[in-house]
Amino acid sequence: MNPLFITILLFLFAPITLLAHLNIAVSYPYIGAITKAIGKDHVKTIVLAKGNWDPHFVVPRPSLISKLRGADALIMNGAQLEIGWLPPLIRRANNKKVVQKSKNFLNLAHYIPMIQKPTSVDRSQGDVHPEGNPHFHLDPNNITLIAQTVAAFLISIDSEHTSVYETNYNNFEKEWNQHLIRWEVAMRSYNNLQVIQYHDNLAYFNKAYNLKTIGVIEPLPGIPPSSKHTFQLISLIKKEKPRYIFHDVYHSTKTADYIHNKTGIKVIRMPHDIGALESITSLVGLFDYLTQAIATGDIH
């Protein structure tokens, strides 16, 4: 046979292990940032969801299927945050490395202490998360725990670089602790502050800094605002006088603006992930923004 022909054949069928990194698919941008911080040059992160989308309703476009097909591992948030969009993508990716039972699959929620676990679950109460509030990454203290989990995971699937991942984690932890101190100082004056949210996705952030959510604009999780509930909320606001509505970036602020007009309460956009607002490009940036938002009063 023609040697050139054989060479071409060899190139076509040669395994693509010329690249030294692992392709890690992650569901949300914050996971990508943590994974990149621990893995550095040994990983390439593929983020499935955009930071400014509602994390519950990520559009399952076919390009995400291709991204999963090319992945060596998958790290997801868990606690049913991805249940509305990720399972069919995994199914159609035809990649045994990213299925639930693979050792290259990581569900972060299994390693984080969850809050707001419901005692009973029924959809008449709205779209309740049965395993607890899934937005655990918004407590910056949990970021250390998540980074630890990701480091252990990377070591388990790529033991060759154990020392690298361990070093990177230690460096990350040290740096992050500095930021934690800074944020703790910034939030100290807001101890016991009462706030309103659209949907309680800042539960863990509020718990970390002792802020209290006394009302939400959604009558029930996943249910759009109703006039009745909005009026009840306005009465509550007039009585308790919370000063801020912490509003996510993906729901319309129509109702929040209406409440602002009726009560004077300030509406502040609170990003939930990297990319939720164009200016937020890193994890530090995310918490810098969240901890300064009240002070700078970013009124939408």
Added chain:
Amino acid sequence: MKKTILFTTLFTSLLFAEVPPLKPISQRTFAQSQYIPDISLITDFSYLYQNKSLDDNQEHQEHSHAASNANEGFNFNYAELVLSSSVDPYLNLDAVFHFTQEGVEAEEVYFTTTALEYGFEAKGGQFLSDFGRLNAQHHHTWNFSDNALVNNYFLGGEGLSDLGVQLQWLAPLDNYLMFGVEALEGGNETKFSNQEVSDVNVSKATSPSLAIAYVKSSFDIDDTTLMMGLSYIYGAYNNEETHGLDKHAFIGNKSIYGADVTLKHYFDSYSFLSLQSEYLYQDILGDSYDIEPTLTTKTDINANLSGYYTQLVYAYNQNYRVGIRNERLLLDEKLEIETNEITAKNSIMIEYHPSEFSRFRVQYNNAKTFNKTDIHSVIISANIAIGAHSAHAF
């Protein structure tokens, strides 16, 4: 008397004695409830009003029988029971049963591989073919209450679902590119049939007698996604029909070529604009037989049929969406056509979702039959789901 009182007291004390508490699952010895599959039940009801009464040409079931919204007045279209679970590290099993007043139908029961290499997936069992775009979509995901004219006519009211095997390959590219082939029995489907027709001495065609192949691709431009597909079916069509004293038979085959395109743009997490269109072309080749007691006449048939639908749907937010659909069906007069066969239709719908689990829709149809009669109809439908979250494909 004393004995009775004694026994009653003893019996009552036993009844109300300390009942051992129900142990948590982890402590029960042979309990297996953790392995209960994901179960969901999706129900569909509708109310149909039509200005011309539905034709009672019930003998021509395969063309005029609609899978849903079949009767004027209230319709209980189906209660779809879906079970899904992993079997073992290598397979998943899915089953879809349609319960109606007429009974139960196993719409899909199939197993899929989960551990093949190189991007391959194999499926076996009874399943909806991935031909085209609309066929593989379950009714409760549709944006209109009724099937598209051309899909209904070419593939059947409930879509082409048959027994066989499927192999799909996802290319290792950044953009979605998938090739698939299917070999289906082609037996019980009324649109394709490999049955023997003894009246004209034709035995059962080799089965599986349906071969299907398709390629699908997709790419994104920012928040807009474009999906395209090309599909092909080749299948035996041996059919026998009796209308009163007339007996007809057809021995031959059908080829269907399909092209589909979907363009979807998301404005934010919930609102989108979606354009979906499919064009199908069918070739029917074979012999048509007129069977009478003393004489059987045979005619060579080479018929061409085609049709398309185009629909535009705008979702304003998570709760409201509107849509319009335009469709045509071009039949070939070499084959018998019902005069009241609908060959052109325009539809408009508005839909309200109180939550992800319930959909309410009002749809108006303006249809024209083959003999140019106008039919106006209104369908009001409710689609309600309980149980496991059914996350659907794009």
